[in-house]
């Protein structure tokens with residue numbers, strides 16, 4: 001049976017998130033983005049409301065509402081602020097869910113409730129200067145030293161690194177094994193030997209800080225390993241399946257915001273004696289924006305619904321939704337720019353921020369090329385995506 005409607009419970013959650021975003025995020029979002037200001041209090045407040053805990057069971061502080069609820073929330077928050085939607089990955093998918101799926105009972109008890117409540121901020125660190133999409137090119141190492149590991153290396157572009165208490169950090173324990181030699185560590189970000197760069201300058205999402213992490217003989221106990229030594233690449237791919245779903249939802253929220261601004265402008269701006277919304281060429285653009293966003297939303301919901309039905313590792317459907325939603329965001333940012341004319345050219349208006357934010361989706365959480373490759377090699381029968 002197919003049902004395209006959200007449940008009543010999910011619709012109520014959506015309304016809560018919409019109201020929250022309008023009342024508690026919208027009033028300061030422009031100033032926060034301009035000042036590159038990270039709003040930890042808002043993230044904590046979203047923790048109190050249970051926003052970070054949908055795909056996490058109640059026994060670990062979540063609400064167990066599932067993945068569709070997670071994407072609905074993420075979309076609503078991203079509609080007002082892509083920056084404040086980042087923790088749907090860093091608090092939920094890239095840390096809590098990873099620990100839920102691979103952690104020991106003790107790790108789950110220790111970390112997940114504090115991440116879900118946002119008492120602790122989490123980060124997820126794979127990327128290095130020479131390891132972007134090619135994650136196995138990383139050079140960070142973890143060397144066994146008795147009952148500890150010594151972590152050394154430099155991560156880059158890590159969201160919320162400089163404000164995080166907990167990091168899921170990936171490093172080679174056996175470099176000669178390539179992918180099979182990567183391990184994942186749950187790291188206390190205040191340990192001696194860890195330092196971060198200042199906030200990295202970004203085109204968009206400026207209120208979500210990113211930083212390099214410098215690891216200099218950071219000593220972590222063997223109990224900090226998530227999963228087994230050498231299981232890091234598998235854990236990373238499982239995290240990607242979840243994080244890329246969130247990324248698709250974030251792009252859909254950005255698309256909706258672009259539509260909101262365009263509709264408002266098209267029904268207010270008068271030229272040649274009528275609202276510009278009456279011009280057929282403007283209508284053609286608006287029709288495309290609305291339909292493409294709805295298609296991206298449905299792909300994302302289907303992707304989340306599969307996970308709620310227990311198909312957790314739906315890499316193919318995840319790539320389809322992440323790729324499509326990111327491309328739509330970029331395309332309709334261009335459309336919104338055309339509709340809003342000179343107003344859109346002003347970097348000071350909301351539209352300027354939405355345009356900058358929209359370009360980011362194509363790069364993060366696997367670039368569009370990588371997702372096209374996953375979809376095409378699956379279609380061609382060269383490499384099955386869902387393994």
Ligand SMILES: Cc1cc2nc3c(=O)[nH]c(=O)nc-3n(C[C@H](O)[C@H](O)[C@H](O)COP(=O)(O)OP(=O)(O)OC[C@H]3O[C@@H](n4cnc5c(N)ncnc54)[C@H](O)[C@@H]3O)c2cc1C
Nearest residue numbers: 124125126127132133134157158159363364365366367369
């Ligand atoms: C704001 C921001 C936040 C981030 N947060 C995090 C985080 O929290 N944690 C983290 O670990 N990382 C994070 N990243 C890193 C992000 O995930 C990487 O930027 C992303 O993986 C892409 O890597 P890259 O930019 O080095 O691109 P590259 O891999 O260098 O790619 C450059 C270009 O080459 C293309 N390309 C590469 N390989 C192929 C191929 N095989 N076939 C076809 N085309 C290819 C790409 O599509 C792209 O167009 C963040 C980045 C940004 C900008």
